[in-house]
Amino acid sequence: MSDVGASGGSPLLAVRSLTKLFGSFAACNGIDLDIQPGETHALLGENGAGKSTLVKMLFGVLAPTSGEILWKGEPVRIASPGAARRLGIGMVFQHFSLFEALTVAENIALSLPPGISLSRVADEAATLSRAYGLPLDPKAHVADLSVGERQRIEIVRALLQNPELIILDEPTSVLTPQEADRLFETLAKLKAEGRSVLYISHRLEEVQRICDRATVLRHGKVTGACDPRRETPASLARMMVGSDVAAVSAAGTTVKGDVLLEANHLNAAARTPFAVSLKDICLKVRAGEVLAIAGVAGNGQGELFDALSGEFPVSDARAVSIRGKAAGNLGITARRLMGAGFVPEERHGHAAVPALPLSDNLVLARNQSDRKTFLAGGILGIIRNAVVRIASRRISETMDVRKSGEDPAAGSLSGGNLQKYIVGRELDRQPAVLIVNQPTWGVDAGAASRIRQALVDLAKAGSAVLVISQDLDEIFEVATEIAVISDGRLSNAYPAQDMTREKIGLLMGGMHGSETSPEAAHAH
């Protein structure tokens, strides 16, 4: 691969007015893009900007409607992922295309050309993963691996084909700062070998750190090409969103009031072999506070949310208190009636039923906690459609939910808009306590900023807000206090201004003595 960098000037991959229509909707509209040999090229854009559609066409998953793809100057038709791989294009998907029931080696073998024995695949994968600092056990079942380890499989799988261009789709969204650093080291190695990288992200800071050039997409069109290191996050965001992204303002002193949410030596056993048990969790959130809980995925965030929301109550009633009243053994409806609101992590299937319209989703969530508002006819529980419609419209307007039609199915909204609706659905009740798990996971910059501002505003209005998040940028934007969860244990909460990324990183891994060593800490 060492000769790849030498072909000066002519791009490795060029895209000329590439268009993809779904019906009459242009997901990609006349895209031009050049990727030079050996460069790390960022593809920036909000959700729905056409980034995924574009890379799917480059990787042969989708067929373009019109336009041209040139590989080393030659026009090519990439009919399938196999064809893309034969050209020398590798891809690491955002939603991993891994098979949980198969082993690591089997997963890798599936994407290799036929005729290689499974044991050789296992050996090569182990060697390669060590060489790039991504240790893997080839015999492990994917179902047993963490998200970070799964990503390693994807990367090793792509690398085994010796690609000249590697496409990475939002690779750091699931990683700790330390894991992300390790990934950046791997990317630097690839670049040093003369390979090109197409790096898709909406994390501007990362793009500025590792990318040589950036192409920005909005509404399926290229809206800018730049050297990200010469831009500011604000100018990049402006290119992505088309207008200035409102910075979340936590300004204005808030008066801290009574403790509205408290966990007092909360313990919960793991419910499944993959779950984490909660160990002696203590936390207090006062009125006016936003307590953010940082942590790497799979360290008990989901379990903590379940215990605090009452999806899975605990036996000790005093382990959780809402507005001073013991609530540990109560279910979610009882806790909502005490003035709490909850937004779970999973939008589809947990916070919303994708196939049902927004108004039905509103009734489903609040028919018990706001029974008198939405239901008539006593025990008959007849839905007051007019009231529901008005409430649904109010939520959409307040949160700026962009949707097709008056009351579309929840699943037809983009992730960001649906999340705005779900958060708005809870805020509409003016909850005294709001508990949110990963509020802006996979949400575009504009929607994320809107949601974060809403959380900050709610706290300023005198509610207690608990945010569980893996996104450190988000945590620093919204939090007044920060704690870190690791292996089901919660650290002390520290005032946000006293916390640094390094400190959070150490708390994430260091508390139970594995994962991280101090020297691996983020140099930021």
Place this chain on the structure above:
Amino acid sequence: MGMLEAILLTVITAATPLVLASIGELVTERTGVLNLGVEGMMVMGAALAFSATQLTGSPYLGILAGIAGGALFSLLFGFLTLTLVANQVATGLALTILGLGVSGQIGEPYAGMSGAKLQPIEIPVLAEIPFIGPLLFRQDIIFYLSIAIVAGVNWFLFRTRAGLKVRAIGDNHASAHALGIHVIRTRYLAVMFGGACAGLAGAQLSLVYTPQWVENMSAGRGWIALALVVFASWRPWRVLLGGYLFGAVSISQLHAQAFGIGIPSQFLSALPYAATVVVLILISHNRRTTLINTPASLGKPFVPDR
């Protein structure tokens, strides 16, 4: 031939069609397709095998007719569910009902005739082993095939690349498609393999088990075969184990009656199903085992986005 040997021989005869139909359905389900039409494909195989044998005088041509009939009939299921993306459960049930009807028409002219029984093939030397020899090595070709197919499927699924692709499609068809594996084509082949095996199982019924044609002669064995796949938690060797267990139970009910043991026959007939329920409870208890063995895309339609 001793008493025990005679009983075991009937157990083998009863178990073979169950093993065959199950191993075919296992491969189909491993690709994520749930074909509830096993009963229909089986009875089609039985009718075609018997009538072809009557017409040609050769039970081997009858076997071929049964296999081809089952495979062609399953192709109808494949076209409806894979190409037209019809609901798999409804289509499977329709296939069973259609198969029972059409097979009645095909077999009608031959009803009541006694057919040529498939003759055992004796394997030299091995057949001379006392006790085991006559049981396992003086059998008809379909028995030998049933064992070979189970072994072959096990080898195919866990030792070959094509088998790995089959398991991958069953686990996650979208990812498999993204990797460039031909999901629909593989599923067609798997459905037809399932049909061929069910047809062979039917041929065993009308050429070996009871060498004649009786309407609805599959008598629910297709459903037991479906339950067996779950019982085996999609593992080929366990199909063999389960098939013989269920075969033994269904034979024991006959012997129990002969010996005048006072267990109601309905209770014994229900045993295979009760056993399946118990197994389902046991395997669902351990989520990890379920996750690793159950084809996660089972019954879900796949439409490639293009």
